[in-house]
Structures are given as C-alpha cells and as structure tokens.
Amino acid sequence: QSVLTQPPSVSGAPGQRVTISCTGSSSNIGAGFDVHWYQQLPGTAPKLLIYDTNNRPSGVPDRFSGSKSGTSASLAITGLQAEDEADYYCQSSDRSLSGLYVFGTGTEVTVL
C-alpha cells in the first residue's frame, strides 16, 4: 500500500488545465524530501516528467509544472493535449520503513 495518495483519475477537454494531487505525510513530503513526477504513456515505460518539485528535464514542455506545500504536492498540465493522455505517478522518499523511493498510487489522465 502506497504512502503517497493520488486521485485515480482526472479528465479535461483539450486546452484546459488539470491538476493532480499527491498527498503524503510528515515522514515523506512533509519531511522535506524532493517530489518527482513520471508520465507513463500506454504500453510504455515511465518517463521522468518533473524532478525536485518543479524542474523539467530537457524536452519536457513547459505546459507541465509542479508545486509542493506542506505534506502534499501537485502536478499541473495547462493547455491539455490528446498526447497527454497517460498515467502519472508522483515519487518521493520516506523516513519510515517504506524506503528510499516511494511512488504514488497513480492517476489516469483522460482527454475528453
């Protein structure tokens, strides 16, 4: 059972803005650990989308942005496009026995 909770699904029309929450606790996000986001397109391996809360690797469009506050983090997608339809996972670290890497439960984004 993951220690980072995400909504199972979010949806939006093309061009809209959607946000995905990642709720943790004082032993992970609230402890100051970095938060990262991955995009997994259907049938493919995950890809790093955002690292260290709000940094984009080379090649990731600036439509994707991240933020963090307290024990939660968020991923925002502005100007939603059909190609953004995918599963998204947050990831952090945890002081407890959960370990160095903990993933969120995952969110499926649907473009209407």
Add this chain to the structure above:
Amino acid sequence: EVQLVQSGAEVKKPGESLKISCKGSGYTFTNYWIGWVRQMPGKGLEWMGMIYPGDSDARYSPSFQGQVTISADKSITTAYLQWSSLQASDTAMYYCARGVTTVWDFDYWGQGTLVTVSS
C-alpha cells in the same frame, strides 16, 4: 546517449528460478544507482530495491527484502534482478531505472521485462 536495455520477456513455472538483466550504456555505469521497479498487471509502480555498481552496495524495499536479489557486474555494465523460486504473484512488468542520488529520482528507464509465471 544514456540507454538501459533490458533482457527479453520470460515465461516460467512456479518454483523455477530466474535472473533478468539491465545493461547500461552512454554514461559512467559505476557512478549511478540502478533501481528495479515492479508493475503488476493494471497496477501502479513499486520500488523493489537498487544497487550501486561502483561497490555493489544493494538496498531493498522492506516489501521485497528476502524475496529477490539484486546484483551487478560493472565489467559488463549490467545489473541483475533474480528470484530463486518464482510464484504466480511475481507475474509483472519489471523496469530498471537509473537513480540520481542528489535528488533521489529515476532519470532514465529501461524498456521493461515482462515476467509471466504460470503452471
């Protein structure tokens, strides 16, 4: 170009052993962790463990400690994930990924190895 290339799909019977591989190229293999991530059918990502090929220091998620063994051969820039006795519940896609210790994320991923365990 950084690449992680994993071995091909496997079909095994319960009780059999298995070792899958992940070959790194395009970077200094001994300077980064290699992690392993499980994704069961239709489910999310689970971190299993990781290894630092420079000194073969291996760390495991408590959920997978004792269930699998992670190793590496730096001479051929390859990391491994192995089972001594597979169970049907090990059926999943397994990904290797390069770990960045400054921020503890995975910046490059392998293409995945599908392991099917069925009698």
